[in-house]
Amino acid sequence: MAWTRKILRVNLTAGTCTPEPLNMEWAALYLGQRGLATKYLAEEIDPKVDALSPGNKLIMATGPLTGTMASTGGRYSVITKSPLTGAIACSNSGGFIGNEMKMAGWDMIIFEGKSPKPVYLYLENEHAELCSAEHLWGKSVWETDHLLHNAHQDPQLRIACVGRSAEEGCLYAGVINDIHRAAGRSGVGTVMASKNLKAVAIRGTRGVGNVRDFKAFFKATQAAKAVLAGNPVTGEGLPKLGTQVLMNVINEVGAMPTRNMREVQFEGANRISAEAMLVPRESDGKPNLVTNAACFGCTIACGRISTIDPKHYTIANKPEYMGANGGLEYEAAWALGSDTGVDDLDALTYANFICNEDGFDPISFGATVAAAMELYEIGAITKETTGGIEMKFGSAEALTRSAELVAKGEGFGRELALGSKRLTEKYGHPDLSMTVKGQEFPAYDPRGIQGMGLTYATSNRGACHLRSYTVSSEILGVPVKTDPLTTDGKPELVKAFQDATAAVDSSGLCVFTTFAWTLEDIAPQVDAACEGGWSPEKMLEMGERIWNLERKFNMDAGLTAADDTLPKRLLKDAAKTGPAKGKVNELHKMLPHYYEIRGWTPEGVPTAETVSRLRL
């Protein structure tokens, strides 16, 4: 088995760290990471609990393949109830913290209660200790990382922590690990900070040695790696251009949400695209992109490492931003760029650095700035509200100043830190919030990609592309091409993607592998590592079980079918240009059938038969 069979329970109120055995009956049904931690959370907290109260819990969870040689086997997730959406939150991150937790001998860590004073967890193999973090409170992610490495005199320590934005209550703060990898969405970092938990510092030297059948595992992982290497997206596009490979593609198909989703194509896309990141700049002759980089065990290596133009206004006299750091991924480039109308690549890269430095989600942040820009345009907010910032679409200065303010919880940044739903409600224009269940949209306009409308509306964590990335099918033709402009077959497609993705997210592997892998590639790797006979069919059924468990959690938390919807703009205002010109998202054609094939009532509630079939 590739589980360590051990979890660490950290009671922050009492200041105790207690090992306990992993519930293997649940592991057989939910595998690990997203699925298994959701099961623990659903069993242990009242779904109606205030997300920022001590009654909420926060779980850091690995999958059984985390810390193995399987390609991309370094993922971990942070599972909690979201303060942004009031729904289940599960944010996934790569980097090197998940494997380190596993190497230290732990499948997951459950944090409960609230520490009376700021603390961090120091975990060295079996040794777990809560240490004072009073000297770290008020420090950025980067400073915290530096100070902890120095304090422990251990360059091999892996650190996940929250930045100042989380401490200041930004509702979309994430947990950042390894300087620039993020469990970014839904405010999981906000929950961590609300518990006075600043950081988790881990050193694991025990390793992962207990795969079920090593020969079979080696064979399955080798074969799967060959599939990734031979695929044009995972073997060539992603390493060379990163997820930013999508910028020009999505813009051309007319699904690039622009200026708070008023438009579906951005005239500046080619100036902030992957290709633009390769062009040498005038000042120093170097391009934005320094290199690609891998997370633990990843043979794709889509990560971007970038520098900002040393002559750019954002970093004049700021040497701390002149080195290489985590660069723009597509979602960040879109939210910070196209959605705000800003086409200044260096300003976007700087804003992205700030998001990493102080730990907040560039998608929700960029989309909230976009909403604020529209509020400003219609006069609902003024320079008085913004503290003097001219919040105009296309203003790089407005974007970068906003990032600095959210990072430290200062001035107008405190309002931007609420997210676009609360911000637009406060100023009387809730229709201008491009969110589902309070979470901001990612980078695909559902008028140009119909399936993504259903994806967003039904996502258990609010608007999200990583719950069912039907873009794969509708635009890229993976695994089969479907027409992005019709709703035919989309409920089935969305359900299949949702279930498969939930399974991948519970394994320790990265969902980006699914540009090349199906469950036929993934199941043999899981099966060789774990007892239980993990066939593709069993993985898919498990994914469906997880999806329904999350749904049930949300229903118990008070969400209803009325929350499975999209902003009016996407349902009423037709796309103005591109292939989707004249189209709105036809959610009403998809949603009832989706409920039906899910085995839910017309009110979106799982029927007794579904609950029993899935052994919930």
Next chain:
Amino acid sequence: MLKALQLEPEKCTGCLQCEMACSYENEAVFNPSKSRIKVFNFHDEGRFAPYTCSQCSEAWCMHACPVEAIVINQQTGAKEVIEDVCVGCKVCTIACPFGTGNYNSDSGKVIKCDLCGGDPACATACPTGAITYVDADHTGLARMKAHAGQSIPKN
């Protein structure tokens, strides 16, 4: 033909597949902390560099060892630690100018690269070709070719 590990840092993505392959080959566990090859991340420069024993001809470690626990494998040219002989005194780790021999506190012995007996697992596992196992007399060949292509005029 004697072969050697060729390291090309510009191709490295920092994925650590080599460290896992090494630790599994030698310790039957996926455990970078027990790997004989290490990948370093020069974060602010955006560079990664794999590094391990270069199998010096006049190996400092071998000469320093007071109990002759480090011997030459005649087939591969690797300087290998004979575990049964090693007393864990760590003098070789001090003698090595490159830091590539290290103490393993679990076993009480020193571990260093032994080229896996002539089939290095790190080279097999590397997905980008940053680690290859090539003719020991021509580890510069790829770079030589690249420069030759640049410096010799085309017709």
